[in-house]
Amino acid sequence: MKKITLFLITLLFISALPAQAAVEKKDRLWQDETVYSIMIDRFNNGDRNNDIDANAKDPNVYNGGDFQGIIDKLDYIQDMGFTAIRLTPIFDNTKNGYHGYWVNDFYKTDEHFGSMKTFQKLVKEAHKRKIKVLMDFVTNNTALTHPWVKDSSKQDWFHQQQEISDWNNQQELENGWVDGLPDLNQDNPEVKKYLIDAAKWWIKKTGVDGYSLPQINHVPVSFWTDFSNEVKKEKKGFLLIGIPAENAVLDVNKYHGAGIDSVFDYSQNEKLRKAFATTNQSFSPINSDFYSSQKKAGLMANFLDNEYTTRFTNDIVDKRQFPGSRWKTALTYLYTTPGIPIFYYGTEIALVGGDIPDNRRQMNFRTEKELIDYITKLTEQRNQLASLTRGTMEVLYDKDGMIVYKRVYKGETSVVAINNSTESQKVVLTDKQLADNKELRGLLAGDIVRSRDHQYILIVDRDNSEIYVLTEKSGIKISLIVSLIIVYILVGIFLYFLIKRRKTNKIE
Known part of the structure; x- marks a missing residue:
């Protein structure tokens, strides 16, 4: 009994x-991650002892941000739901090289950022929180003060000094000096070996999970083939993300074929900024060929701004729009479409900034609760629903700033509705688009839409979005x-x- x-x-x-639980994500993939991108010097000052020549009032010199400052804010990053961080270069730089791109020594951390021991602690503390760590690895150039530049035995380690006159000429891009910096000759076997050995050493020494590769299009693809083959042997699942020069147009398939897993897409970025900086814009330019190119070229790194571009908030303000609303709709799209979302520090407070160095302002940790809460909700759904990170994508409706699309993975169906228009919108979906006699359960605002007469009728207020999951009817x-x-x-x-x-x- x-x-x-x-x-x-x-x-x-x-x-x-x-009726329908979320599909379990087995073995985290990089497309499951959400990346918080940090310019180390501008994020948080955790150790005043390394503020050598730092001046927080001068945007062209070191401001004081360091490894300890990031360690101190890992819980802050984790609480928003981020599962990875990306760091600008940590190598020892020449005077005023706050951004990390004026490398003096590929085997030392910059004294302004902290010691090797502190960086190892940063990686360890991030991993404790199940946060992966990406760091920029510079391969295109060194600082003018690098010892190699004056070493007579290493003159063939660099290309002859020359400016780039035609930015569409690949040979000029690979051989020219950018911003007057000595351009490394990766075709030289000794240079290639040195860079690859250094890249492998940092993985062994620190346990980082991936490299982002600045100015990837200024380095021969043949180098990337050898680089990726060797580096990926050091750690399973190691990620390589290419960062081309701003506004560069490149064949991402070529780099993917060389072992680069993902590439920052500036052409897609431009379309995203135009669509979301104001209202009532068509989404068609974004969707035109993006997803078909992804299938060919692999995982894309999706972003609205970074350390090379003006802040997206500036675009919004220029259009006389409210930053909070525009950021919410833009991030909803970024977080629920194929690829890895790259989130630039300060976005959570709608930080403003024009051209370099204004776009690299110091982080301010004042509370912008409404936007942070929304970001946290988005990352929560992205982390839970496999369909949002691994699923196929099909646009169901797209007109005048209103878009509805579905993501499907192993029987789990998510439906995303974004109203980036100035009016409430009504969208009718048929049983040809979604399975009949079920219901859509909203995960952001709690909206429930039941199938009636073989239709789902979605009503979304202006400046609002909803992520639905398709389930059996409740009751x-x-x-x-x-x-x-x-x-x-x-x-x-x-x-x-x-x-x-x-x-x-x-x-x-």
């Missing part, structure tokens, strides 16, 4: 569970009612015999 009752109670519990089920009745009857019978047995025992 007890076994039967226990079985039926278990059955009752199972019947009450949600009281016949199976649940029957299970309840049976359980109550059996519990009643059990109690009857229990009371009767006790009475019999008393008489005896």
Whole structure:
């Protein structure tokens, strides 16, 4: 009797569970991650002892940010749901090289940022929180003050000094000096070996999980083939993200074929900024050939701004729009479409900034609760729903700033509705687009849309978005009612015999 009752109670519990649970993500993939991108010097000053020649009021010199400052804010980053961080170069730089790109020594950390020991601690603390660590690895140039520049035995380690006159000429890009910096000759076997050995050394020494590669299009593709082959042997799942020069147009398939897993796409970035900086813009330019190119070229790094571009908030302000609303709709799209979202530090407070160095302002940790709460909700759904990171994508509706699309993965279907227009929008989806006789459960605002007459009618207010998951219709089920009745009857019978047995025992 007890076994039967226990079985039926278990059955009752199972019947009450949600009709469709999220598909489990086995073995985290890079497309499952959400990356918080940090310019080290401008993020957080955690150790005043390394503020050598730092001046927080001068945007062209070191401002004081360091490894310890990032360690101190790892919980802050984790609480927003981020699962990876990307760091600008950490190598020892020449005077005023706050950005990290004027390398003096490929085997030392910059003294302004902290010691090797502190950086190792940063990686370890990030991993404790299940946060992966990416760092920029510079391969195109060195600082003018690098010892090699004046070493007579290493003159063939650099290309002859020359300016780039034609930015569409690949040979000029690979051989020319950018911003007057000595351009490394990666075709030289000694240079190639040195850079690859250094890259492998940092993985062994620190345990980082990937490299972002600045000015990837200024370095021969043949070098990247050898680089990726060797570096990826050091750690399973090691990621290589290419960062081309701003506004560069390149064949991403070529770099993917060389072992580069992902590439920052500036052409897509331009379309995203135009679509979301103001309202009532068509999404068609974004969707035109982006997803078909992804299938060919692999995983894309999607972003709205970074350390090379003006801040997206500037675009919004220029259009006389409210930053909070525009950022919410833009991030909803960024987080729910194929690729790896790269989130530039300060976005959570809608930080403004023009051209370099204004776009690299110091982080301010004042609370912008509404936007941070929204970002946290988005990352929560992205981390839970495999369909949002691994699923196929199909646009179901796209008109005048309103878009609806679905992502499908292993039976899990998510539907994303974004209203970036000035009016409430009504969208009717048919049973040809979504399975009939089910319901859409909203995960951001809690909206529920049930199938009626073979249709789903979505109504989304202006400046609002919703992420739905397609499930069985909720409500009281016949199976649940029957299970309840049976359980109550059996519990009643059990109690009857229990009371009767006790009475019999008393008489005896």
